[in-house]
Amino acid sequence: MAQEVKTTCPYCGVGCGVIAKIDDDGAVSVKGDPDHPANLGRLCSKGSALAETIDLEGRLLYPQVDGIRVNWDDALDLVASKFSEAIAEHGPDSVAFYVSGQLLTEDYYVANKLMKGFIGSANIDTNSRLCMSSSVVGHRRAFGSDTVPGLYEDIFEADLVILTGSNLAWCHPVIYQRLAAAKLERLHMRIVVIDPRRTMTCDIADMHLAIRADGDVALFTGLLAHLANGPAIDHAYVESFTNGFDAASQSAMGYSLPEISKATGLTIAELIQFYELYEHTEKVVTCYGQGVNQSASGTDKVNAIINCHLATGRIGRPGMGPFSLTGQPNAMGGREVGGLANMLAAHMDIENADDRDRVQRFWNSPAIATKPGLKAVDLFQAVADGRIKALWIMATNPVVSMPDASAVEAALKACPFVVVSDMFATTDTAKYAHVLLPSLGWGEKDGTVTNSERRISRQRGYLPAPGDATADWWQLSQVGQRMGFSGAFDYTGTAEIFAEHAALSGFENRGSRDFDIGAYSDLTKPDYDGMPPFNWPQPVSIGTETTRFFADGKFFHADGRARFIDTTLPQTSRIDVAYPLTLNTGRIRDQWHTMTRTGKSARLSSHIAEPFIEMHPRDAMEAGIDSADLVEIESPLGKIIVRALVTERQARGNLFVPMHWNEQFAAHARVDTLVPPVTDPYSGQPASKNIAVKMQRF
Ligand code: SF4
Numbered sequence: 001m002a003q004e005v006k007t008t009c010p011y012c013g014v015g016c017g018v019i020a021k022i023d024d025d026g027a028v029s030v031k032g033d034p035d036h037p038a039n040l041g042r043l044c045s046k047g048s049a050l051a052e053t054i055d056l057e058g059r060l061l062y063p064q065v066d067g068i069r070v071n072w073d074d075a076l077d078l079v080a081s082k083f084s085e086a087i088a089e090h091g092p093d094s095v096a097f098y099v100s101g102q103l104l105t106e107d108y109y110v111a112n113k114l115m116k117g118f119i120g121s122a123n124i125d126t127n128s129r130l131c132m133s134s135s136v137v138g139h140r141r142a143f144g145s146d147t148v149p150g151l152y153e154d155i156f157e158a159d160l161v162i163l164t165g166s167n168l169a170w171c172h173p174v175i176y177q178r179l180a181a182a183k184l185e186r187l188h189m190r191i192v193v194i195d196p197r198r199t200m201t202c203d204i205a206d207m208h209l210a211i212r213a214d215g216d217v218a219l220f221t222g223l224l225a226h227l228a229n230g231p232a233i234d235h236a237y238v239e240s241f242t243n244g245f246d247a248a249s250q251s252a253m254g255y256s257l258p259e260i261s262k263a264t265g266l267t268i269a270e271l272i273q274f275y276e277l278y279e280h281t282e283k284v285v286t287c288y289g290q291g292v293n294q295s296a297s298g299t300d301k302v303n304a305i306i307n308c309h310l311a312t313g314r315i316g317r318p319g320m321g322p323f324s325l326t327g328q329p330n331a332m333g334g335r336e337v338g339g340l341a342n343m344l345a346a347h348m349d350i351e352n353a354d355d356r357d358r359v360q361r362f363w364n365s366p367a368i369a370t371k372p373g374l375k376a377v378d379l380f381q382a383v384a385d386g387r388i389k390a391l392w393i394m395a396t397n398p399v400v401s402m403p404d405a406s407a408v409e410a411a412l413k414a415c416p417f418v419v420v421s422d423m424f425a426t427t428d429t430a431k432y433a434h435v436l437l438p439s440l441g442w443g444e445k446d447g448t449v450t451n452s453e454r455r456i457s458r459q460r461g462y463l464p465a466p467g468d469a470t471a472d473w474w475q476l477s478q479v480g481q482r483m484g485f486s487g488a489f490d491y492t493g494t495a496e497i498f499a500e501h502a503a504l505s506g507f508e509n510r511g512s513r514d515f516d517i518g519a520y521s522d523l524t525k526p527d528y529d530g531m532p533p534f535n536w537p538q539p540v541s542i543g544t545e546t547t548r549f550f551a552d553g554k555f556f557h558a559d560g561r562a563r564f565i566d567t568t569l570p571q572t573s574r575i576d577v578a579y580p581l582t583l584n585t586g587r588i589r590d591q592w593h594t595m596t597r598t599g600k601s602a603r604l605s606s607h608i609a610e611p612f613i614e615m616h617p618r619d620a621m622e623a624g625i626d627s628a629d630l631v632e633i634e635s636p637l638g639k640i641i642v643r644a645l646v647t648e649r650q651a652r653g654n655l656f657v658p659m660h661w662n663e664q665f666a667a668h669a670r671v672d673t674l675v676p677p678v679t680d681p682y683s684g685q686p687a688s689k690n691i692a693v694k695m696q697r698f
């Protein structure tokens with residue numbers, strides 16, 4: 001008898017509901033879940049191809065030590081003893097975990113508990129650092145907490161939707177489909193796309209602003225200056241609910257339009273047209289993606305955007321607000337349980353002694369991290385210079401995805417002890433593991449994820465575990481027990497972990513103002529198994545959700561008021577005579593991250609079969625490059641070779657290369673080997689855009 005299981009797509013932060021159908025012969029097919037609020041039955045190409053990526057080819061099926069198959073006991077004993085030895089000899093900060101927005105919330109929770117509460121270090125960071133950590137800091141600076149104010153329905157109810165640094169059509173395709181449908185129904189809706197490239201998203205745009213890389217702070221600072229003396233400022237709102245408007249607006253007005261024009265690369269006419277559209281449209285949502293976050297000025301970009309919404313009171317109301325589009329399926333779930341090196345579980349603050357005390361008492365733990373740990377770029381630097389003696393990497397492939405990827409590769413090669421937990425045996429990172437631990441993948445593992453609108457959904461396992469593969473939370477718990485922390489890590493399943501996480505979120509009622517799903521702390525396993533998608537927070541009882549934040553004008557700073565942040569215009573140009581072109585990295589429609597899963601689908605790979613470089617015809621002509629030529633791109637860190645795509649969609653002087661291709665699918669095409677380890681000063685997020693390079697025909 002065929003069986004249907006409701007689960008969630010494991011790719012992007014839209015968090016679409018999926019129905020997996022398992023036929024009597026074991027064949028799996030998928031379709032969109034019409035009852036899931038995120039997608040209402042839609043799926044994009046990646047989600048639709050999920051069933052094509054679940055075969056066992058390339059899977060890591062058994063634990064290995066130095067390439068030799070071993071049993072779980074031997075592998076786990078070795079991991080526990082090596083971590084314990086390093087801690088005994090060099091202290092807790094000599095070990096680190098590097099985890100992933102692909103982990104489920106329950107995995108993330110156990111990893112954080114082990115590192116921050118029992119090992120006593122905060123050296124646990126995540127590939128979400130590469131994705132949205134500037135939004136986290138921007139939120140915290142403005143609102144006093146890492147809170148996404150809005151819901152997807154706000155995007156579709158807005159009269160003006162601004163998409164900045166977001167190729168929504170390819171990177172959040174179901175939101176794009178729903179936005180396109182909303183625009184057809186609401187003919188007065190206007191869409192503005194702000195991007196150096198004319199991407200597919202521009203197909204539904206009324207205005208495309210081909211901004212200079214990293215020109216966003218200038219664009220939104222100029223907008224604040226334009227709004228400051230006009231009719232759109234909501235003086236009552238500003239006075240009642242915010243601090244810092246006068247300083248921020250005065251500072252913004254210090255820049256002239258010609259200066260803003262120069263910093264953004266946009267004409268004064270384009271600026272005025274955009275500013276007036278914003279000024280005269282009440283219901284505005286500003287969505288921002290990796291073009292905002294992956295920048296040396298990412299946090300200031302986020303705050304420059306939020307400043308304009310606060311100044312006009314366009315936040316916390318239907319169809320209005322700033323909206324961070326998270327990249328990964330569970331970047332938000334990781335944030336909820338303290339997945340970043342500078343956070344504690346349940347959005348508590350590692351630098352706040354009361355929060356540390358509360359978490360330590362809840363966990364009844366022997367130690368608690370007392371200072372922020374190493375953020376991703378610093379973490380791998382610490383591996384490189386020998387400070388980290390034992391590293392555990394879970395569900396991510398930093399040898400392809402980290403900036404200065406060749407240096408990361410060299411660091412892993414030199415690290416005394418590397419553990420990698422992954423579905424696959426042959427990733428670029430797995431090569432450097434002393435211990436390889438086989439993990440369950442989508443369709444096999446069980447837990448929860450949280451999408452961009454704070455909606456928690458179940459991922460449900462419906463396939464048998466292949467070989468000896470196990471859940472990441474189980475691996476962590478076993479190592480925790482073997483390190484002497486038995487009692488705290490004797491979990492028997494994810495329902496139990498989720499209930500503990502929910503209880504911590506509501507512990508001593510601190511969560512009621514911020515993140516709280518305490519109502520779920522008594523959840524039974526059958527309740528968990530049947531749990532429908534819901535928005536956090538739900539502090540009081542199940543079904544009493546707060547769906548939109550800040551409707552009452554109350555924010556999370558101690559005085560209850562939001563903050564304007566004075567954003568000075570950053571130095572944006574990185575090019576020079578030797579490296580005269582600006583490279584932006586990004587994603588394509590049919591691949592996900594480093595292609596370890598989507599690369600298995602012939603259908604997905606047929607969309608774009610090779611790594612490529614998108615360039616303007618004039619830049620191509622000056623370099624003597626024709627379409628489909630092989631091109632060598634060089635930065636001070638290295639060279640890669642990819643295929644030329646010559647198109648007027650690209651702005652002159654700018655190049656685009658996707659970040660997906662690993663060595664298995666294309667040799668010498670890892671674009672992150674060109675990306676310098678430059679980070680945002682507040683968030684530590686690497687700048688994966690705006691890289692100075694040169695190119696020549698290969
Ligand atoms: Fe999956 Fe994102 Fe596509 Fe939805 S939009 S099906 S979550 S990849």
